[in-house]
Amino acid sequence: MKKVTLLILFSLTLLSFYIVTKQVNNPSGSSVKNYGAKGDGLTDDTKSFQKAIDTVAKNGGGDVNIPAGAYILQPIFVKSNVNLVGENRDTVTLN
Secondary structure, three states: OHHHHHHHHHHHHHHHHHHHHHHHHOOOOEEHHHHOOOOEEEEEOHHHHHHHHHHHHHOOOEEEEEOOEEEEOOOOOOOOOEEEEEOOOOOEEEO
16 A cells, blocks of 8 residues: 555656646747747738747647737637737737
8 A cells, every 4th residue: 555655646746747847848938029020010920929829839838928019910820728928918919
């Protein structure tokens, strides 16, 4: 019985370590600006947004940060476990 309990505790410890490591190494929190978005209200930023979304999704999900700016977008496809997080509703505009 003690061996089973120790095995379960050890397994939970490893699982916890894996989850924490995955979150640290995940580009979760990637900014669309890191993928080339301008946010100047003139440039089409669709490809930059989609690349950021695809990269975060590929790495298990997380947040795609959108800094202050005016972004021009065509339809984008948000994937499972990916969140779009704007800096502030008063400073981020998606057109």
